[in-house]
Amino acid sequence: MSAVASMPATQEAIRIEHLGKTFPSGVRALDDVSVTVREGEFLVVLGLSGSGKSTLLRCINRLIDPTDGKVFIFGIEITALAGSALRAMRRRIGMIFQQFNLVKRHSVLDNVLSGALGRGHMMRSLFMSFTPDEVAFARACLQRVGLADRAGERADRLSGGQQQRVAISRALMQRPRIILADEPVASLDPALRHSVMRHIEALNREEGMTVICSLHDIDLVKRYASRIVALKAGRLAWEGRPEDLDAATFRAIYGEDAEPASNSSVGEEP
Amino acid sequence: MSTAAPEINPVHKAVLRLQTVLLDTVLIASLLLMGELQWVAFSGQRGSTGLLLSAEEILKVLHYGMLALVAFFIATAWNLFYRDIGCSPGRAWVRGEPPWERDLPWQHTLRGWFLALFIEFSFFTGWLITEVNLATFLTKFSKAWDIVRGLLHPSGAVLDQGLILLVQTVFLAFMATAFAIPIAFLISFLAARNLTRQSLAFRITYTVVRTTMNFVRAVEPLVWALIFISWVGIGPFAGVLALWVASIASLVKLYSESIESIDTGPMDAIAATGASYLQVLRYGVVPQIIPPFLSFTIYRWDINVRMSTIIGFVGGGGIGYILKPRVDLGEWGEVGTLVLLIAVTVWLMDLVSAKIRERIV
Numbered sequence: 014m015s016a017v018a019s020m021p022a023t024q025e026a027i028r029i030e031h032l033g034k035t036f037p038s039g040v041r042a043l044d045d046v047s048v049t050v051r052e053g054e055f056l057v058v059l060g061l062s063g064s065g066k067s068t069l070l071r072c073i074n075r076l077i078d079p080t081d082g083k084v085f086i087f088g089i090e091i092t093a094l095a096g097s098a099l100r101a102m103r104r105r106i107g108m109i110f111q112q113f114n115l116v117k118r119h120s121v122l123d124n125v126l127s128g129a130l131g132r133g134h135m136m137r138s139l140f141m142s143f144t145p146d147e148v149a150f151a152r153a154c155l156q157r158v159g160l161a162d163r164a165g166e167r168a169d170r171l172s173g174g175q176q177q178r179v180a181i182s183r184a185l186m187q188r189p190r191i192i193l194a195d196e197p198v199a200s201l202d203p204a205l206r207h208s209v210m211r212h213i214e215a216l217n218r219e220e221g222m223t224v225i226c227s228l229h230d231i232d233l234v235k236r237y238a239s240r241i242v243a244l245k246a247g248r249l250a251w252e253g254r255p256e257d258l259d260a261a262t263f264r265a266i267y268g269e270d271a272e273p274a275s276n277s278s279v280g281e282e283p
Numbered sequence: 284m285s286t287a288a289p290e291i292n293p294v295h296k297a298v299l300r301l302q303t304v305l306l307d308t309v310l311i312a313s314l315l316l317m318g319e320l321q322w323v324a325f326s327g328q329r330g331s332t333g334l335l336l337s338a339e340e341i342l343k344v345l346h347y348g349m350l351a352l353v354a355f356f357i358a359t360a361w362n363l364f365y366r367d368i369g370c371s372p373g374r375a376w377v378r379g380e381p382p383w384e385r386d387l388p389w390q391h392t393l394r395g396w397f398l399a400l401f402i403e404f405s406f407f408t409g410w411l412i413t414e415v416n417l418a419t420f421l422t423k424f425s426k427a428w429d430i431v432r433g434l435l436h437p438s439g440a441v442l443d444q445g446l447i448l449l450v451q452t453v454f455l456a457f458m459a460t461a462f463a464i465p466i467a468f469l470i471s472f473l474a475a476r477n478l479t480r481q482s483l484a485f486r487i488t489y490t491v492v493r494t495t496m497n498f499v500r501a502v503e504p505l506v507w508a509l510i511f512i513s514w515v516g517i518g519p520f521a522g523v524l525a526l527w528v529a530s531i532a533s534l535v536k537l538y539s540e541s542i543e544s545i546d547t548g549p550m551d552a553i554a555a556t557g558a559s560y561l562q563v564l565r566y567g568v569v570p571q572i573i574p575p576f577l578s579f580t581i582y583r584w585d586i587n588v589r590m591s592t593i594i595g596f597v598g599g600g601g602i603g604y605i606l607k608p609r610v611d612l613g614e615w616g617e618v619g620t621l622v623l624l625i626a627v628t629v630w631l632m633d634l635v636s637a638k639i640r641e642r643i644v
Contacts, residue, residue, distance in 0.1 A: 071551075100559060101557065103556065107555075107556075114551060115552070116567070118574075119570055127558070130562045135562070138562055138565070
């Protein structure tokens with residue numbers, strides 16, 4: 014399907030204006046961050062642990078409520094929405110987490126189906142009952158990440174890389190236009206990182222989904238990003254294209270002690 | 284750091300001082316009273332009957348008011364001169380240990396000696412008040428031998444009736460547990476701290492539920508049994524109701540604590556799909572809490588079987604109902620039969636519940 018053409022004429026997918034977040038503990042996690050993401054971009058967010066990357070991503074779909082500023086999704090201010098309007102907007106934004114956040118005791122298929130919760134029938138969903146169409150679509154989503162044969166297994170029986178691919182299917186199940194990926198490969202074996210990143214790239218290239226992804230590994234950044242923003246202590250520190258990211262810039266973002274060596278993953282979160 | 288208050292306003296300072304002195308007064312007064320009690324006990328004073336005063340009688344003649352006043356003066360003085368003689372326990376509790384005492388072993392501080400004496404006095408006083416008597420414990424065993432012999436030679440006379448009432452006991456426990464589960468399940472979500480932070484209404488509900496449940500739990504099932512016996516009459520139904528209420532309160536505590544320890548990641552993931560809050564609970568919370576819930580529930584059933592015996596003592600049905608009169612009459616052989624039946628049941632319950640828990644967790 015030609016996804017880009019089917020969208021409204023607007024070119025921008027996400028517009029973040031002067032976003033700020035102060036936690037009740039007094040920590041200022043984000044300070045005056047403004048970024049505009051156009052449709053079809055693969056935006057990578059760089060920064061040390063605690064620099065506000067996670068907070069930024071979670072403010073976009075309002076898992077965290079920002080204390081200042083606005084976020085617009087396809088021109089609609091998500092920071093002004095509540096209740097069912099907010100949930101309808103969240104449906105269009107798939108999210109992938111560092112810790113996969115699957116329901117461990119549920120089957121792989123049930124985990125994927127939970128991506129359809131936003132549009133299904135409320136009472137039916139509480140009894141974990143889904144329509145045949147949705148089950149078929151869930152199987153198709155699993156097929157895309159190469160896990161069709163694991164549908165009936167308990168989610169925690171899968172390896173980390175496979176679990177993250179299940180999480181990608183769950184996001185796909187939402188039929189989203191935007192994917193937020195919060196350190197999607199930081200908990201994975203380095204050898205498996207490309208296997209997950211390639212699937213996220215495919216959503217971006219083939220389906221035209223807009224991706225915002227936080228990453229640590231400089232090789233991955235250069236390989237997948239179409240644009241980069243860097244955060245430092247909650248503020249926007251650098252913005253540019255992957256080919257402009259040189260060692261000096263890298264050290265400016267990560268501090269003097271950082272080594273932009275191959276396969277180095279700087280300051281992974283626990 | 285947040286622990287070191289940068290500036291304390293005068294009102295706050297006065298409140299802290301008052302807390303310190305009051306705490307010290309209570310501690311010192313307790314020490315003085317325990318001291319007086321020991322003094323009277325060991326001085327060999329005799330009461331009007333000519334016998335040595337019992338601990339209960341001594342408790343009546345202690346100089347509470349005077350010693351509290353003395354304690355207050357000592358506490359005040361201690362807190363005035365704490366820089367010279369060492370920090371008082373109340374001050375250390377309220378304001379934190381002063382830095383110059385932090386690394387000293389307890390023998391080198393006045394507070395350490397005070398607390399050591401306090402602990403020592405507690406044991407002596409406890410010994411006197413609970414009338415511990417090692418001599419009788421070690422020499423008068425023969426009187427209890429009748430009971431032990433009866434228990435070891437169970438009589439068959441009550442076996443039929445005992446077995447029938449044993450069935451009643453097990454079902455009594457089952458009904459109480461089964462009907463407690465759905466109610467405790469629903470309430471536990473409102474009693475879980477991590478699920479009740481989003482609005483003031485939820486926070487108030489949380490506090491009300493927690494307080495109510497703490498109160499219900501503080502009342503013994505035996506007391507609930509007495510209440511329900513006068514409500515619905517003597518019999519197993521009163522026992523079911525008593526154990527039901529007690530089970531709800533205890534399951535709510537266990538359930539809500541396991542909700543509080545869940546991984547919030549799946550909740551975030553489900554919320555991010557655009558799911559409603561009920562769906563987040565259903566998919567993000569419920570699957571995680573099912574194993575601990577099952578485990579706690581079986582454990583509670585186990586407790587209820589044991590409790591229902593005692594409930595029967597006061598008229599709540601079950602095997603305890605026929606046990607009580609036999610204890611009163613000294614029919615130790617029949618008591619032995621009933622105790623044996625209970626022991627076998629509890630042992631079987633233990634075995635089964637351990638096996639089930641092994642399987643599901």
